[in-house]
Amino acid sequence: xxxxxxxxxxxxxxxxxxxxxxxxxxxxxxxxxxxxxxxxxxxxxxxxxxxxxxxxxxxxxxxxxxxxxxxxxxxxxxxxxxxxxxxxxxxxxxxxxxxxxxxxxxxxxxxxxxxxxxxxxxxxxxxxxxxxxxxxxxxxxxxxxxxxxxxxxxxxxxxxxxxxxxxxxxxxxxxxxxxxxxxxxxxxxxxxxxxxxxxxxxxxxxxxxxxxxxxxxxxxxxxxxxxxxxxxxxxxxxxxxxxxxxxxxxxxxxxxxxxxxxxxxxxxxxxxxxxxxxxxxxxxxxxxxxxxxxxxxxxxxxxxxxxxxxxxxxxxxxxxxxxxxxxxxxxxxxxxxxxxxxxxxxxx
Amino acid sequence: xxxxxxxxxxxxxxxxxxxxxxxxxxxxxxxxxxxxxxxxxxxxxxxxxxxxxxxxxxxxxxxxxxxxxxxxxxxxxxxxxx
Numbered sequence: 173x174x175x176x177x178x179x180x181x182x183x184x185x186x187x188x189x190x191x192x193x194x195x196x197x198x199x200x201x202x203x204x205x206x207x208x209x210x211x212x213x214x215x216x217x218x219x220x221x222x223x224x225x226x227x228x229x230x231x232x233x234x235x236x237x238x239x240x241x242x243x244x245x246x247x248x249x250x251x252x253x254x255x256x257x258x259x260x261x262x263x264x265x266x267x268x269x270x271x272x273x274x275x276x277x278x279x280x281x282x283x284x285x286x287x288x289x290x291x292x293x294x295x296x297x298x299x300x301x302x303x304x305x306x307x308x309x310x311x312x313x314x315x316x317x318x319x320x321x322x323x324x325x326x327x328x329x330x331x332x333x334x335x336x337x338x339x340x341x342x343x344x345x346x347x348x349x350x351x352x353x354x355x356x357x358x359x360x361x362x363x364x365x366x367x368x369x370x371x372x373x374x375x376x377x378x379x380x381x382x383x384x385x386x387x388x389x390x391x392x393x394x395x396x397x398x399x400x401x402x403x404x405x406x407x408x409x410x411x412x413x414x415x416x417x418x419x420x421x422x423x424x425x426x427x428x429x430x431x432x433x434x435x436x437x438x439x440x441x442x443x444x445x446x447x448x449x450x451x452x453x454x455x456x457x458x459x460x461x462x463x464x465x466x467x468x469x470x471x472x473x474x475x476x477x478x479x480x481x482x483x484x485x486x487x488x489x490x491x492x493x494x495x496x497x498x499x500x501x502x503x504x505x506x507x508x509x510x511x512x513x514x515x516x517x518x519x520x
Numbered sequence: 521x522x523x524x525x526x527x528x529x530x531x532x533x534x535x536x537x538x539x540x541x542x543x544x545x546x547x548x549x550x551x552x553x554x555x556x557x558x559x560x561x562x563x564x565x566x567x568x569x570x571x572x573x574x575x576x577x578x579x580x581x582x583x584x585x586x587x588x589x590x591x592x593x594x595x596x597x598x599x600x601x602x
Contacts, residue, residue, distance in 0.1 A: 378540065397538065398541075401541065443540075
């Protein structure tokens with residue numbers, strides 16, 4: 173079978189101890205062997221490790237932060253596209269998704285395809301809206317409430333029992349055992365990610381996750397459940413194992429069907445001692461541990477690219493249970509010229 | 521009490537619970553008992569099989585066997601007979 177010619181652009185090249193999914197996504201698509209591809213990396217910072225991984229990425233361009241507005245981003249992408257002729261773009265950060273979804277028709281006009289959830293899907297599963305999401309789709313979710321200031325912290329005692337989880341709207345989650353700790357985490361998270369801060373009931377149990385891909389018509393193309401075996405101090409998986417839990421899979425299929433989810437998704441769940449599943453977060457993108465799913469037999473990033481290109485993609489029927497991943501760090505040696513090129517010209 | 525259906529056990533005594541992702545290592549005699557349990561044998565059958573093969577009296581076997589079962593129960597690896 174001949175390979176599909178593809179120029180792929182992807183963000184999330186920050187393969188650090190809090191890794192973006194860009195590198196595992198690119199690696200998965202490359203290793204599928206289905207594409208004759210050129211990879212264009214889109215970087216926000218000059219020290220994102222993926223920038224210097226020349227075996228995976230052919231060319232890197234610096235792009236403006238989403239906070240600078242979609243107009244700036246589109247302008248930059250127009251320039252990049254005039255050189256690269258991008259076929260498919262995969263944004264990999266929660267914080268940039270709103271901008272990319274909003275710009276999807278502008279991207280389409282440039283001939284750049286994406287496979288992203290709709291704005292409504294993105295908003296509905298937002299941490300702030302999780303209680304309504306649970307009610308609407310009859311799914312267990314922890315009690316949660318967004319707060320905008322310290323003055324609201326005192327009233328939390330009426331609704332919540334300690335400990336509680338204190339979460340940022342995009343990233344970061346800390347456990348708090350009293351009001352003082354909530355204030356401390358509130359300040360730390362709001363300085364980084366802005367408001368609101370979400371206070372969430374602490375559900376006792378084991379954290380488990382699912383990576384999945386929805387076709388936008390209610391069908392689950394693939395899904396692989398995992399349990400983190402080694403967690404970093406940032407709460408990130410440094411090792412994990414695939415599970416054979418049918419309840420997790422049926423919950424995933426239920427959510428994708430009910431929402432007609434389009435694109436990659438990561439479900440963060442708590443499995444209680446009584447085996448009930450609580451959805452604590454729905455991340456609207458492929459997670460950084462996706463390569464485990466690929467290793468277990470489901471190349472979800474490659475399937476996403478094919479969906480974006482309007483290929484018919486069959487559902488994955490199985491995956492290997494008990495397959496593990498172990499992450500590692502690795503030092504690359506980088507010439508100053510490379511760093512200089514990206515810093516001064518915004519390209520490498 | 522019987523071993524949960526999907527529990528995987530290797531010859532070296534490595535147990536994997538695919539539902540939770542937990543894994544355990546047990547010693548050779550534990551692996552042997554679990555191997556017999558997987559065949560659906562009763563406690564009496566397990567007891568006579570071990571007593572025939574090893575130099576152990578019934579009272580000692582029972583004590584250690586029930587300790588072992590409790591441990592399996594604690595780790596959620598067994599379920600009650602239907």
